[in-house]
Amino acid sequence: MRVSSKAHYGLRMMTEFARAYGKGPLSIAEVARVEHLPLAYLEQLAAQLRRAALVESTRGVHGGYALTRPPEQISVLEVIHSVEGEVSPVECVSSEYVSGACAREGDCASRGLWQRLKESIDAVLRQTTLAELLHDRSLLAAMAPADAHPQTADA
Numbered sequence: 001m002r003v004s005s006k007a008h009y010g011l012r013m014m015t016e017f018a019r020a021y022g023k024g025p026l027s028i029a030e031v032a033r034v035e036h037l038p039l040a041y042l043e044q045l046a047a048q049l050r051r052a053a054l055v056e057s058t059r060g061v062h063g064g065y066a067l068t069r070p071p072e073q074i075s076v077l078e079v080i081h082s083v084e085g086e087v088s089p090v091e092c093v094s095s096e097y098v099s100g101a102c103a104r105e106g107d108c109a110s111r112g113l114w115q116r117l118k119e120s121i122d123a124v125l126r127q128t129t130l131a132e133l134l135h136d137r138s139l140l141a142a143m144a145p146a147d148a149h150p151q152t153a154d155a
Contacts, residue, residue: 006045007080010048010049010083010084011080011133012037013031013035014055014079016031017065017066018074018134021067024062025062026065028042028043028046028064028065049065052082053068054069054074054079054082067130071134075129075130076125076130087118087122092105093118
């Protein structure tokens with residue numbers, strides 16, 4: 001399983017907003033420059049994060065985006081849900097799964113495994129905050145897609 005570029009880039013952008021927390025808004029152009037990410041892609045992600053009330057925008061010359069809460073109060077799970085949706089290794093353990101949609105539902109030997117995996121992933125992401133990512137850059141690097149190439153990211 002891999003984390004999507006969308007989730008990884010969203011986290012990278014949010015860590016930059018966390019780094020700037022309390023210092024005023026940060027422009028997406030600056031995030032794109034510092035993180036070497038495509039500006040148009042970040043603009044799309046910022047809109048999703050704004051709709052989720054994780055960031056707020058300020059217009060004008062000194063405008064940009066800022067976190068709506070301290071970095072210690074924003075979990076990685078919130079960020080990923082905002083830009084990617086629910087994390088689910090297989091369809092049958094997602095919250096949108098309709099019982100009975102799979103013919104093997106009652107006989108599936110692996111469904112319990114996938115459910116435990118989903119719960120473990122959600123727990124780790126829920127317990128990890130943006131502040132922790134700032135203090136442990138290896139956590140963020142570990143989430144990088146193996147074949148991520150910022151210049152060729154799909155928008």
